Amino acid sequence: xxxxxxxxxxxxxxxxxxxxxxxxxxxxxxxxxxxxxxxxxxxxxxxxxxxxxxxxxxxxxxxxxxxxxxxxxxxxxxxxxxxxxxxxxxxxxxxxxxxxxxxxxxxxxxxxxxxxxxxxxxxxxxxxxxxxxxxxxxxxxxxxxxxxxxxxxxxxxxxxxxxxxxxxxxxxxxxxxxxxxxxxxxxxxxxxxxxxxxxxxxxxxxxxxxxxxxxxxxxxxxxxxxxxxxxxxxxxxxxxxxxxxxxxxxxxxxxxxxxxxxxxxx
Amino acid sequence: xxxxxxxxxxxxxxxxxxxxxxxxxxxxxxxxxxxxxxxxxxxxxxxxxxxxxxxxxxxxxxxxxxxxxxxxxxxxxxxxxxxxxxxxxxxxxxxxxxxxxxxxxxxxxxxxxxxxxxxxxxxxxxxxxxxxxxxxxxxxxxxxxxxxxxxxxxxxxxxxxxxxxxxxxxxxxxxxxxxxxxxxxxxxxxxxxxxxxxxxxxxxxxxxxxxxxxxxxxxxxxxxxxxxxxxxxxxxxxxxxxxxxxxxxxxxxxxxxxxxxxxxxxxxxxxxxxxxxxxxxxxxxxxxxxxxxxxxxxxxxxxxxxxxx
Numbered sequence: 368x369x370x371x372x373x374x375x376x377x378x379x380x381x382x383x384x385x386x387x388x389x390x391x392x393x394x395x396x397x398x399x400x401x402x403x404x405x406x407x408x409x410x411x412x413x414x415x416x417x418x419x420x421x422x423x424x425x426x427x428x429x430x431x432x433x434x435x436x437x438x439x440x441x442x443x444x445x446x447x448x449x450x451x452x453x454x455x456x457x458x459x460x461x462x463x464x465x466x467x468x469x470x471x472x473x474x475x476x477x478x479x480x481x482x483x484x485x486x487x488x489x490x491x492x493x494x495x496x497x498x499x500x501x502x503x504x505x506x507x508x509x510x511x512x513x514x515x516x517x518x519x520x521x522x523x524x525x526x527x528x529x530x531x532x533x534x535x536x537x538x539x540x541x542x543x544x545x546x547x548x549x550x551x552x553x554x555x556x557x558x559x560x561x562x563x564x565x566x567x568x569x570x571x572x573x574x575x576x577x578x579x580x581x582x583x584x585x586x587x588x589x590x591x592x593x594x595x596x597x598x599x600x601x602x603x604x605x606x607x608x609x610x611x612x613x614x615x616x617x618x619x620x621x622x623x624x625x626x627x628x629x630x631x632x633x
Numbered sequence: 634x635x636x637x638x639x640x641x642x643x644x645x646x647x648x649x650x651x652x653x654x655x656x657x658x659x660x661x662x663x664x665x666x667x668x669x670x671x672x673x674x675x676x677x678x679x680x681x682x683x684x685x686x687x688x689x690x691x692x693x694x695x696x697x698x699x700x701x702x703x704x705x706x707x708x709x710x711x712x713x714x715x716x717x718x719x720x721x722x723x724x725x726x727x728x729x730x731x732x733x734x735x736x737x738x739x740x741x742x743x744x745x746x747x748x749x750x751x752x753x754x755x756x757x758x759x760x761x762x763x764x765x766x767x768x769x770x771x772x773x774x775x776x777x778x779x780x781x782x783x784x785x786x787x788x789x790x791x792x793x794x795x796x797x798x799x800x801x802x803x804x805x806x807x808x809x810x811x812x813x814x815x816x817x818x819x820x821x822x823x824x825x826x827x828x829x830x831x832x833x834x835x836x837x838x839x840x841x842x843x844x845x846x847x848x849x850x851x852x853x854x855x856x857x858x859x860x861x862x863x864x865x866x867x868x869x870x871x872x873x874x875x876x877x878x879x880x881x882x883x884x885x886x887x888x889x890x891x892x893x894x895x896x897x898x899x900x901x902x903x904x905x906x907x908x909x910x911x912x913x914x915x916x917x918x919x920x921x922x923x924x925x926x927x928x929x930x931x932x933x934x935x936x937x938x939x940x941x942x
Contacts, residue, residue, distance in 0.1 A: 433816060452826075453819035462820070469817035471810045482810045483821045488803030491831050495798055503803065542821060 386439030397422035399606035417602035462548030468535035480510035483542030533560035550581040647887035648785035652843040656836035662876035665812035667735040670742030676859035678844020683854035704768035715841025761855025875932035884931040
C-alpha cells in the first residue's frame with residue numbers, strides 16, 4: 368500500500384514493510400492475519416498513530432533491526448534490511464529514537480551527541496593513530512550546532528543524569544540528527560517535553576521535512592502530529608486500520624471508534 | 634626486614650599483576666564484560682613461554698614439547714597464544730552477558746586448570762615446568778632482580794600507554810556508549826558485538842606477556858600458581874583501585890601486592906607471634922579493604938595527578 372506523500376511521492380518509495388509480523392510469547396504484537404504492509408515515500412512526513420498496544424514501537428523495532436520480523440520483509444531504498452543488524456541499518460541511514468529515552472550516562476550531553484556521529488577513530492585500525500583528530504574537531508562543532516538546534520546548547524557540559532525527561536528526548540533527537548540520517552523514526556518525541564521545547568521540536572521537524580529528510584513519527588499528542596504530518600498511518604491491534612491525509616483520518620469513523628474515542632478529540 | 638628486596642618484589646609482582654588488572658579493567662569497566670577466568674589467559678602466557686624456551690624432554694620429564702627458543706621469541710608467542718586462547722574462548726561466550734559470561738569464563742578457566750593438572754604431556758601435570766629460562770642475568774652493575782623489575786615496569790607502562798591511547802580515542806568513547814546502553818549505541822551505528830570481541834582479544838595479549846614475565850620471574854609454570862585465587866585477587870585489585878581510572882587500577886594492584894608481601898615478609902620473633910599474626914591476618918585484610926573502599930585513596934591519588942580517565 369503506497370500512499371502519496373505530496374510532492375515527495377514523486378521521489379518514490381524509501382522505506383517499505385511487506386507483510387511483517389512479530390509475536391511475543393505467542394501473542395501477536397504486529398501483523399494480524401496477513402502481516403503489516405505499508406510504505407513511506409522519500410521526503411514524506413508520516414505520522415504513525417494508534418492506541419496503546421497497537422504495535423507502533425514494535426513496528427519501529429522491526430524497521431530499525433532492534434527486532435527481527437517473523438515474516439515478510441523490510442526494504443530500505445530497495446535493499447532488504449529485514450535481518451540486518453541495528454548498527455548496519457543505522458549506518459545505512461535509518462535513525463531512530465526510543466519510547467523511553469536512552470542516553471549514555473557516563474558521557475556529558477555534548478559527548479553523547481558526538482558519540483552519535485561516526486568517526487574514523489572508532490575503527491581499531493585508526494584509533495591508535497592521530498589522523499582521526501581532524502575529523503573529531505569537525506564532529507564536535509557539528510554536535511554543538513546540533514545541540515543549538517534542539518535547544519540544549521546551554522546544557523552541553525551537563526551529565527545526562529541532570530537532564531529532565533524532555534531534555535533527554537531532545538538529546539536523543541540530537542544524537543540522531545548529528546548522523547544526518549536519510550529517514551528518522553521518532554518514537555513519542557513530545558512525551559514529557561514542556562510546551563516551549565515542543566514548539567522548538569515542531570519547528571525543527573518542519574525544517575527537517577522541508578530540507579528533504581524523511582520522517583516517521585509515533586505520537587500520542589495528536590494536536591502536535593496532525594498539524595505537522597502530511598500522511599497518517601493508523602495501527603490497531605498490529606494491523607493497519609486506516610491511512611491518509613490528517614484531515615481524512617480526523618473524519619474516519621473507524622479511527623474515531625478505535626482510537627480517538629470522540630469526534631473532537633483531535 | 635629487607636626493605637629493598639621487599640620493594641623490588643612489590644614492584645615486579647605489582648607490575649606483572651598490574652598488567653592483568655589493566656586488561657581486566659579494559660574488559661569490564663570499558664567493555665562491560667565480566668571475566669572470571671582471567672587467570673587462564675595468564676597461565677597460557679606462562680606455559681607457552683615455558684614450553685617454547687625449555688629444552689626437549691629428558692630423563693623423567695613427562696612433558697612432550699620443549700623447543701628451546703630464545704626468550705624474546707617465546708614472549709611474542711606467549712602473547713599470541715593468549716590472543717588465540719581468547720579467540721577460542723570468546724567465540725562461544727561473548728554473546729552472553731553479565732553473570733552468564735562470568736560463569737562461563739570461570740568454567741573455561743577451571744577446565745584449563747584441570748587440563749594442566751591432568752595432561753602431563755603439556756606441562757608435567759602437578760609438578761609443572763621448572764626449567765624455565767631466566768634470560769636477563771645481571772646487566773653490568775645492575776643486579777638481575779632490578780633488571781626484572783625494570784622489565785615488568787616497562788611492560789606495565791607499555792600496556793598503560795597502548796590502552797590509554799585506545800581509550801581516549803573515539804573508539805574508547807564508543808566503548809563507553811556500548812557499555813552504558815547497547816541498544817542506543819547500536820542505533821547510533823556502533824557495532825557492539827564486534828567491538829566487544831576486539832576488546833576481549835586485545836586485552837588478552839598483554840596478559841599473555843605478563844604470564845611469560847611471571848614464568849621468568851618464578852622460573853616455574855605450575856598449576857598451583859594459576860588457580861581461581863589469582864582471578865579474584867586481580868578483581869579485588871580492580872575494585873580497590875577504582876574501575877574508572879586506569880592509574881587507580883595500577884595503584885590498587887601495587888597496593889594490594891605490597892600488603893600481601895609485607896604480611897609475608899614480616900619478621901616474627903617467635904612462632905607464637907607468627908601464629909597470632911596468621912590468625913588476625915584475614916581480619917586485618919578485611920579492615921584494610923573496607924577502609925580502602927570507604928576512602929578510595931587510589932582513585933583520589935589518580936585524580937590528584939589529573940590522570941584519571
